[in-house]
Structures are given as C-alpha cells and as structure tokens.
Amino acid sequence: MSSSTAGHRIVIVGGGAGGLELATRLGRSLGKRGRAQVTLVDASLTHIWKPLLHEVAAGTLDSGEDALDYLSQAQRHHFRYQYGRMIGLDRERKAVRLAPFKDTEGREVVPERDLEYDTLVIAVGSVSNHFGTPGAAEHCLYLDDSAQAERFQQMLVKSFLRAQVQExxxxDSQLSVAIVGGGATGVELAAELRNAARKAVGYGLDRIDPETDLRLTVIEAADRVLPALSPGLSIKTRKxxxxxxxKVMTGSKVTEVNEKGMLLESGDFIPAHMRVWSAGVKGPDWLSELGDLETNRSNQLVINEYLQTTADNDIYAIGDCASLVLPGHDAPLPPRAQTASQQASYLNKALGKRLRGQQPDAFTYKDYGSLISLSEDHAVGRLMGGLFGSLMLEGMLARGAYNMLYRKHLAAVHGLFRMLVLITLHGLFKRTRPRLKLH
Ligand SMILES: Cc1cc2nc3c(=O)[nH]c(=O)nc-3n(C[C@H](O)[C@H](O)[C@H](O)COP(=O)(O)OP(=O)(O)OC[C@H]3O[C@@H](n4cnc5c(N)ncnc54)[C@H](O)[C@@H]3O)c2cc1C
Structure with missing residues (x-):
C-alpha cells in the first residue's frame, strides 16, 4: 500500500454493529486528518442496533425515535455516506456495484452505479437461515432488519386491536406466536412479547388476558434453549x-411451515397465527457469487487473522458476514455484536498502520460473556474476564449489564459525552412517551 495516502479511498459496505462503528472511528482517525477518504454505503437511510430488533418487533422500542441518521452521523464524524445496496464487485477495477434506487412508484431515483475503492470492508451482516425448510420463506416472519421487525409489530398491534373489538x-390460535429457534433472538423475542401484551392491557386493550390469550411457543431442535451457551444459562433462561x-419445546424440529402453523418431525402440528423464524444465520446469498472470494457453506466470507479475505488483501470482511477461525481454535468466532465491534475497533488501528506502511498485529478476540434480556428489568448472563473470572448474573444486575452493551455501542458511534446526554434524555422522555408503540 502506498504511503501517499491522502487520496486513499476506504469503502465500508454495511453500517451495522461493525460497519458503523468502523466508519465512525476511521472518520475520526483518518478522515478528519485528511489521510484517507472514508465512505460508508448502506441499503438503509438509518441505523438501528440489531440486538434491539426484538424490542422493535414487540413495539417496546420505537425505531422511528431511536434510529440514527447515517447522513448526519457522516457529517459529524468526517466520513461520507452513500445510500445504496451492494449487488456486485469488480476486483480488477476495484469497484463495488450498487443497485439502482427506485421510489415507491417504481421510478428510478438513482441509477445502478459503481463506487471505486482502494480498500474495501464488507460488513453486510447476516440473514436468517431456514435451511430450505418447505414453507419457511413464504409463511414466516424474520428479524433480519428493522423493516421486518416493524412488519411484525404492525401485525401484532392489528391482532390486538381485532381481539379487543370482536364480538x-x-x-386459542388467533393471538398465537410460534418462534423457531431457542437461541438468544428467539427467547428474547418471546419474553419481550409477553412484556408487550402486559403493557397493551394498560393502554385499554383490556379484553386481552396478557398471560393466557397471547400464546407463545418457542421450538428448538437441540435439547435445551440457548444451545450455544453454557448449560447453567440455559437452565436459568428456561425457568x-x-x-x-x-411454552418451550426442545428436541423438536420443524419440517414444514404453512399459513396455519408449523409441522414438527414428530408429526405434531403447532397452530400459529404469527410464525417467526429465528434459527440459524448465514451470509446473504449474493456473497457466495462475489467474484472468486472464498466463502463457507453459510455464504460467509472466509477471512484471515488480519480480517482480510483469503483471495484479496485489499478486501476485508467483519461481523456476521465473515468467518474467522483463530489459530488454536476449531470453530469460527460467533456471529455476535461483540465480535463485530471488536473487529471494527481492530480494523480502525490496523488500517491506520497499513496506510503508514507498517504491518499490523493479528486480530485477537476476547469473549466478554453473554447476556440475555428477558424483560424490561430482568436478564440472565455470564460475564467473563476482568476482575470476575466468570460470573453468572441474574435479574436487575444482569439487566443493567445488558443495557451497558448498547451504551458501549452508543459511545463508539457518538463519543462518551453524547452517549451520556442521549441516555439522560432517553430516561427523561421515557416518562412522557407511550411505553408501547400502538400504531
Ligand atoms: C433480535 C436479535 C437480538 C440479538 N441480540 C444480541 C445480543 O444480545 N448480543 C450480541 O452480541 N449479539 C446479538 N445479536 C446478533 C447481532 O445483532 C449481530 O451479530 C450483529 O448485529 C452483527 O453485526 P454486523 O455489523 O455484522 O451486521 P449488522 O449489524 O446486521 O449490520 C449489517 C448492515 O449492512 C447493511 N446491508 C446489508 N446488506 C447490504 C447490501 N447489500 N448493501 C449495503 N448495505 C447492506 C444493513 O442495512 C445493516 O445496516 C442479536 C441479533 C438479533 C436479530
């Protein structure tokens, strides 16, 4: 890489947990000093931290009020923002292909175009993996992005409103939700939905019994919920x-989905008015067709310990869309916000070094533990490292630690002072805003 770097173009595609933190950090470190031109591309105009999507789906968080605007973030943090969806890559010309943007009437607003780069970082996240289960694509809702979470919330509100006025x-089934996948997303969504139903009653939807009319089922193929986490955490979460x-059904595999519910391998049928698929993640399908970049069976880009794709040193990948097996390990890093965030933090320093002609150290990962939110004031989790070694947390304390995860993300994208102001304002406005989105 050349040491004359002022015109060096770093393009980051995907402004999520990893990409937005990276663009902001690079903007502050390289963009501000004119050492590189940093551009963030995202298929959406606003950012919502993905671990909050179950709250958006339940209506306990209003994405309209909590979303971050990419354009103003770019202006404040010395990077550029382009609205666009990546659909291809020309490695010879070092250009990313972006899809045309059309308005709601189908008229083209921005044509298909290319964006040239010197260094490219792909951070486009993941989508749910229904493993080809018949009917899952057509009859399930997903929590892959805020638009899908909002769609779920709209369906839920309409179901509540209908139940309130019907004669x-x-x-039994009209307010039933079946969730495939007892991982963090599935169990957090189930708990948040119960929380939302209780709040709905407080807003006058009092024909609904929030404990019995909203029937929630989590279906998990493994023999316990949270199979990727420790058995102790599974037991506490299950309780x-x-x-x-x-209702938790472990050791149960969904073999087919239709508009009435889920069919299990055992032959049982679980009727469900709303069906959510939250089992397994994979990279978007188009990643596996990106030139000759190496991908694994889950469409994730295979990267080395410097976070570079194995076929091209100028193309990096971070977060859920990347697969990194660190030396001495036999499994890839987990698709979690803390992985994406640590990789963004690393790459900010590594790209700075590379621009100065220095060799960066390899990426190292630190597991800080896992926290599962189970209501507004309850969470369970295990914290790792620091003074504690390994510490199991439950209740308000765990909930406080869970809230810190989001605050850490806010601090990374806004800076510490602004994060504290935002949290304070949020606390104040919480008293005046509705606690459940009902429109
Ligand atoms: C409900 C839920 C709860 C979760 N809870 C936790 C938790 O408690 N702790 C935890 O560590 N992890 C949690 N996760 C997982 C965590 O959200 C992800 O691991 C993390 O967001 C991955 O970050 P990322 O930057 O790789 O992708 P994302 O945060 O998903 O961001 C991807 C970005 O890329 C953009 N994009 C996608 N395709 C394109 C394209 N073609 N062109 C341009 N832009 C594109 C998207 O608009 C998005 O902004 C949860 C996930 C869900 C769904």
Missing part, C-alpha cells in the same frame, strides 16, 4: 420462560 370470544408462560 366472539378470543380463540424464566416458564414463569412468563412461554
């Missing part, structure tokens, strides 16, 4: 789900 009794009246 007949509320039947909490039982207390919330969530």
């Amino acid at each position: 007949t009794a509320i039947d 909490q789900l039982d207390e919330l009246g969530v």
